[in-house]
Amino acid sequence: MKDLVGLFPYWAVALLMMTGLYIVIAQGNLVKKLIGLGIFQVSVFVLYIAMGVVSGGTPPILETGFVTYSNPLPSVLILTAIVVGVATLAVGLALAVRIRESFGTVEEDELLPLTEPEAPADAEPHA
Numbered sequence: 001m002k003d004l005v006g007l008f009p010y011w012a013v014a015l016l017m018m019t020g021l022y023i024v025i026a027q028g029n030l031v032k033k034l035i036g037l038g039i040f041q042v043s044v045f046v047l048y049i050a051m052g053v054v055s056g057g058t059p060p061i062l063e064t065g066f067v068t069y070s071n072p073l074p075s076v077l078i079l080t081a082i083v084v085g086v087a088t089l090a091v092g093l094a095l096a097v098r099i100r101e102s103f104g105t106v107e108e109d110e111l112l113p114l115t116e117p118e119a120p121a122d123a124e125p126h127a
Helices: 002-006 008-026 030-052 073-103 108-115
Strands: none
Touching: 002 008, 008 030, 030 073, 073 108
């Protein structure tokens, strides 16, 4: 039972990752896809945080008497990833707003016919 409790963060990561990936693949709405991408990013954050936990570790300040300390690198990577994730989400939402203004929809199946270039009437078909 103790092993199952210790593996809880990894089960949560797997559930969040599958949920986010499913939303990105299954949904046709661009805003819903961005939400799924955010859920997927959170699962990666939780994975890095779960792997970076050191049982009995102290802050990474080297003093005499401390043998086990926590590595600060996972925390730094997560902070950087959060900033990049928020910036990516902001750009994605801005693009979704511009697409909505230009085409009147954010549904993929409605956008595809609107974005395909039309061939001129006198052009020969490609072989």
